[in-house]
Amino acid sequence: QNQRCSILKKLPYWNVSFHFKVGLISGICMIVGTIIGSGIFISPKSVLANVAAVGPCLIIWSACGILATLGALCFAELGTTITKSGGEYPYLMEAFGPIPAYLFSWTSLLVIKPSSFAIICLSFAEYASAPFYPGCDPPVVVIKCLAASAIVVITAVNSLSVKLGSYVQNFFTATKMIIVLIIIVSGIVLLAQGKTENFKNSFKDTKISIGSISLAFYNGLWAYDGCHYNKYTYQFRNADTVSFKFFRNLPLSIIIGIPLVSVCYVLINISYFTVMTSTELLQSQAVAVTFGDRVLYPAAWIVPLFVAFSTIGAANGTCFTAGRLVYVAGREGHMLKVLSYISVKRLTPAPAIIFYGAITIIYIIPGNIDTLINYFSFAVWIFYGLTVLGLIVMRFTRKELKRPITVPIVIPIFVTLSSIFLVLAPIISQPELPYLYCALFILGGLVFYFLFVHFKFNWAQRISKPITMYLQMLLEVVPAEEDTE
Known part of the structure; x- marks a missing residue:
């Protein structure tokens, strides 16, 4: 232990940085894999x-695809103009300054990303456990334990290796496209x-x-959530520098990936x-399972199996990207500094990914899908x-x-x-207290910003410094290259 401590004392002076190389194919797989999930x-x-009708339903889905594509094109410009990782954070920082950027980090790190x-x-967990409980709903404890296990595995994979996470993503993207093709071809x-x-x-x-349209868009756009991920954190760069490939692969992955998902x-x-x-669709407990039972019987088990693959692939893509957001927030001093450190052996932002996984496990303990999804879109479309x-x-x-x-x-x-409409329409048509609570939570980040970021109280630094030191030794992590002198 003493020997390891003496070695780690020298590590911050190493010229260490983390690099993740995602090409065009992996980029398309990442955006498709992240969006097509649950x-x-x-x-x-x-x-x-x-x-309440088939025609408007299909129109809503098409409109959601158009809005998602247009939004992704906007983020393509932002992603090639400001080539920094960290989600909307660097864009808000450049446009409006540190306060909106911090509020985004605050809301995203503690609510949006973990809840997603x-x-x-x-x-x-629901689809994976369904075949073992035919004719009834799986026990809640089974679902939550299985979900927690998935979180632990995905967190470990992305903490161990960026390449491993990318390979896992490509595999699950391939498997999920199988079930998508089965449903489409059958139809x-x-x-x-x-x-x-x-x-x-x-x-x-x-x-x-107005209220029904906005809520329909909320649910439709939830299925498209992730369409903005690819634009900011996947630095499609070769081994040497940010070259023409970066500016070509980033927009191409979006232009190809989003319309593919929409269709x-x-x-x-x-x-x-x-x-x-x-x-019948409204009465179905699981739409895809009902479809499989009617079309693929006796091979209906294929549907829950491949839907489970689809969701686990989306979860992996979400973890891959959100971990970078935590990393940037720590680097900017908006979270514990150790969250911006990089694993010495793996060159991955392991502390950020582990933190993200831990917060997510906390969310699944009291929550369920309906509770978590109800007001997710409200916060998302604000930012x-x-x-x-x-x-x-x-x-x-x-x-x-x-x-x-x-x-x-x-x-x-x-x-x-469109974002203004999506944020205000539910409040105007069906005002509810949870919307107010969400807004107050976002604004509550200002308290932490002025206490810990703007004024930087000494007592806060005295508390965080030993925590950072012990976590650095435990996880064997060091500051990234841009954090060292």
């Missing part, structure tokens, strides 16, 4: 419940056989209002409606909209920045207005 197997029922990870892992075959009766009078009994989602919903009426607004602001305040990709100004304006 959402498409959970959201169709909720989207239909809010609009928890939802996906709980979805994985097309049934349509070709003339099973179109569920599409007659597609707009009958439509329920349309798949619309076709999957068409397949669902080919097999089930609106009433999506603010970030895209920052793109518009920097067009006028930071004209000197080099922009390898420049989207027409009408696109970020449209995305910003």
